[in-house]
Amino acid sequence: MNQYMVDITLPRYLSEEFVSLIPSQRSQVNKLMGRGILNSYSLSADRSKIWTVINADTKKDAELTLGTFPLVKFMNYQIYQLAFNNNIAQILPRFSLN
Numbered sequence: 001m002n003q004y005m006v007d008i009t010l011p012r013y014l015s016e017e018f019v020s021l022i023p024s025q026r027s028q029v030n031k032l033m034g035r036g037i038l039n040s041y042s043l044s045a046d047r048s049k050i051w052t053v054i055n056a057d058t059k060k061d062a063e064l065t066l067g068t069f070p071l072v073k074f075m076n077y078q079i080y081q082l083a084f085n086n087n088i089a090q091i092l093p094r095f096s097l098n
Contacts, residue, residue: 003082004062008050008075024070
């Protein structure tokens with residue numbers, strides 16, 4: 001399994017259609033994070049950029065994941081394969097409430 005950093009540029013003007021799809025986008029992101037497909041998903045403070053790390057076998061598979069985003073038609077993106085991606089979630093153990 002490889003990791004891919006995706007640098008997404010959002011449109012300057014957010015149409016009504018774009019805004020109406022935001023809840024669906026957030027739901028899809030949560031679903032993909034829960035399944036371990038997305039490692040992270042970050043929105044810049046000026047709301048012009050999104051950065052996400054996707055776990056996928058190939059760059060094409062990462063693109064297929066992006067294709068499930070409800071907002072994909074509004075996005076311009078570049079995909080970069082990562083050599084590594086350290087994050088705190090990989091260091092700390094997961095706790096179980098059971």
